[in-house]
Amino acid sequence: MKPTYILGLNTFHADSGAALLRDGELVAAVTEERLNRVKHFAGFPELAIKDVLDIAGISIEDVDHIGINKDNKANLLAKLTFAVTNLSRITKMARQRLEYRVKAQQAPELICRAFGLEPDSLRARIHNVEHHLCHAASCFLVSEFDQAAIFSVDGFGDFASTMTAVGRGTDIEVLDRTLFPHSLGIVYTMICQFIGYDRYGDEGKVMGLAPYGHPRFEDFFDRLVQLKPNGRFELDLDYFMHHREGVDYSFDERGYPMVAPLFSTAMVRKFGPARLRHGELTERDKDLAASLQKGLEKAYFHVLNHLHEETHFDALCLAGGVALNSVANGQIFAKTPFRRIYAQPAASDDGTAVGVAYYIHNCLLGQPRGFVMDHAYTGREFSDEAIRSALEEVEGVVAEPVVDGELYRRTASAIAAGEIVGWFQGKMEWGPRALGNRSILAHPGLPQMKDLLNSRIKHREWFRPFAPSILLERVGDYFEETHPSPFMMLVYKTRREARERLCAINHVDDTGRLQTVSRRQNPRYYALIEEFERQTGLPVVLNTSFNENEPIVCRPQEALMCFLRTRMDLLVLGNWLVRRAASNTAARPGVIERSVAHA
Numbered sequence: 001m002k003p004t005y006i007l008g009l010n011t012f013h014a015d016s017g018a019a020l021l022r023d024g025e026l027v028a029a030v031t032e033e034r035l036n037r038v039k040h041f042a043g044f045p046e047l048a049i050k051d052v053l054d055i056a057g058i059s060i061e062d063v064d065h066i067g068i069n070k071d072n073k074a075n076l077l078a079k080l081t082f083a084v085t086n087l088s089r090i091t092k093m094a095r096q097r098l099e100y101r102v103k104a105q106q107a108p109e110l111i112c113r114a115f116g117l118e119p120d121s122l123r124a125r126i127h128n129v130e131h132h133l134c135h136a137a138s139c140f141l142v143s144e145f146d147q148a149a150i151f152s153v154d155g156f157g158d159f160a161s162t163m164t165a166v167g168r169g170t171d172i173e174v175l176d177r178t179l180f181p182h183s184l185g186i187v188y189t190m191i192c193q194f195i196g197y198d199r200y201g202d203e204g205k206v207m208g209l210a211p212y213g214h215p216r217f218e219d220f221f222d223r224l225v226q227l228k229p230n231g232r233f234e235l236d237l238d239y240f241m242h243h244r245e246g247v248d249y250s251f252d253e254r255g256y257p258m259v260a261p262l263f264s265t266a267m268v269r270k271f272g273p274a275r276l277r278h279g280e281l282t283e284r285d286k287d288l289a290a291s292l293q294k295g296l297e298k299a300y301f302h303v304l305n306h307l308h309e310e311t312h313f314d315a316l317c318l319a320g321g322v323a324l325n326s327v328a329n330g331q332i333f334a335k336t337p338f339r340r341i342y343a344q345p346a347a348s349d350d351g352t353a354v355g356v357a358y359y360i361h362n363c364l365l366g367q368p369r370g371f372v373m374d375h376a377y378t379g380r381e382f383s384d385e386a387i388r389s390a391l392e393e394v395e396g397v398v399a400e401p402v403v404d405g406e407l408y409r410r411t412a413s414a415i416a417a418g419e420i421v422g423w424f425q426g427k428m429e430w431g432p433r434a435l436g437n438r439s440i441l442a443h444p445g446l447p448q449m450k451d452l453l454n455s456r457i458k459h460r461e462w463f464r465p466f467a468p469s470i471l472l473e474r475v476g477d478y479f480e481e482t483h484p485s486p487f488m489m490l491v492y493k494t495r496r497e498a499r500e501r502l503c504a505i506n507h508v509d510d511t512g513r514l515q516t517v518s519r520r521q522n523p524r525y526y527a528l529i530e531e532f533e534r535q536t537g538l539p540v541v542l543n544t545s546f547n548e549n550e551p552i553v554c555r556p557q558e559a560l561m562c563f564l565r566t567r568m569d570l571l572v573l574g575n576w577l578v579r580r581a582a583s584n585t586a587a588r589p590g591v592i593e594r595s596v597a598h599a
């Protein structure tokens with residue numbers, strides 16, 4: 001019997017992308033930015049659609065259902081009520097909504113155009129699903145839980161900023177929504193903008209900055225985000241612009257999303273001028289970051305504790321851009337009664353491509369659940385042949401093929417010796433984190449390693465921590481919590497006795513945003529860390545994404561370019577150990593020395 005194919009799309013949202021199911025199994029999920037190399041690309045994911053179809057070996061005509069992560073009819077009554085009560089302000093917002101609505105409806109037409117089909121000739125049925133239901137589906141329906149509480153939390157999607165729900169089997173029952181203009185995502189982004197971190201996705205930087213400040217503006221945040229009965233909250237809108245002007249997402253000529261300023265002059269009157277992007281970072285800015293993080297956590301746990309009171313489940317599923325706040329997530333066990341967590345690895349809008357596909361499969365088509373997304377390796381992989389030809393195309397490197405055991409031994413000993421290693425293996429990750437297949441690895445216990453990585457490769461802000469990957473079985477020896485964290489979605493306290501030995505990944509507040517690695521999820525990465533433990537006694541490596549101010553590398557060619565452009569010591573491409581040729585030790589451009597050894 002012909003399999004059923006469902007294509008899930010995140011279109012015209014940041015991190016646009018595509019996911020493909022074959023009879024309920026996730027065959028592939030890819031974000032457009034990895035293919036078109038525009039970070040957070042927010043346009044139509046044409047390359048991602050073609051890539052997932054190609055990975056599955058099918059054509060667009062084989063697809064039975066297409067899901068889009070937006071439903072213009074969702075929360076319609078709330079939209080109309082807001083429009084009627086804010087008649088004088090809605091012109092600009094109405095224009096924004098209309099533009100967005102038109103874009104969201106263009107997807108079928110754009111698919112036809114991309115594949116050279118006549119307009120309206122798609123065989124697949126099109127489904128529009130409410131944005132937060134897609135987030136909710138993206139965590140619950142692919143979790144191992146039969147029953148769980150669900151929390152979806154972001155800036156806005158379909159006029160809502162949070163959704164709480166109960167998941168039972170293939171059913172998602174919505175308990176509550178927070179509607180426009182109240183939003184925890186908007187609060188976080190507004191303060192990020194005010195302190196000069198105004199690029200899309202800068203929220204993670206500010207989360208890293210927070211522990212350098214003191215939360216002396218806590219009272220202000222208590223007024224800014226007012227906690228209400230029944231797990232609800234409301235914003236003091238005086239400090240915001242979005243309820244007057246809308247959330248004006250625009251896209252530059254490359255498709256990079258930009259958010260118009262969200263803070264009002266009341267913020268300036270209260271705190272003085274906003275910091276400009278490259279301005280001096282003052283104590284005020286650090287203290288605002290610290291107070292923001294604390295304010296977010298109060299509201300987060302307020303919602304979650306009420307959700308637990310309503311559901312009494314010990315399992316919680318998380319998604320939405322705010323759910324990338326791994327510092328808040330890591331405290332859930334201490335601050336709420338929840339005991340088990342599943343967070344979608346692509347918690348931001350990229351994850352809704354997976355979510356909408358599973359919503360169609362389980363909730364609309366009534367198919368039983370059977371798939372657990374227990375790893376995030378859903379992208380393309382490259383054969384040894386493809387790696388070999390990429391090597392043959394570049395100049396100035398020496399490459400040597402080695403068998404697995406030797407690969408792990410020599411890579412681990414390079415890391416142990418303080419070298420910085422590019423590690424490119426198997427299928428590309430889904431979501432914002434490198435999880436051991438497109439990673440840069442280093443020794444987690446060398447005091448100078450953070451500065452070295454920043455000066456030689458990453459060039460990141462001084463306050464941003466690097467993250468550890470640790471063997472799952474050893475977590476309790478190094479961190480104060482032991483719940484698995486396979487997708488780097490949880491930050492735990494580092495155990496006191498381990499802090500010095502993990503000094504390169506231990507943040508200023510003695511925490512780490514860890515990735516737990518199991519042999520089943522990633523046998524090659526596990527084997528490497530196991531070998532590193534054999535050599536050094538540490539079952540932990542420092543893991544940062546394989547990129548330099550660009551989307552994470554996808555193809556071997558991009559890994560090689562990043563290796564040559566930066567001052568990485570060693571590149572491991574599949575089973576190839578790659579170093580700069582002797583005459584190219586300074587990575588000088590134009591030096592030609594091709595020496596690809598053949599197996």
Ligand SMILES: [Fe+2]
Pocket residue numbers: 131135154155156157320321348349
């Ligand atoms: Fe979202």
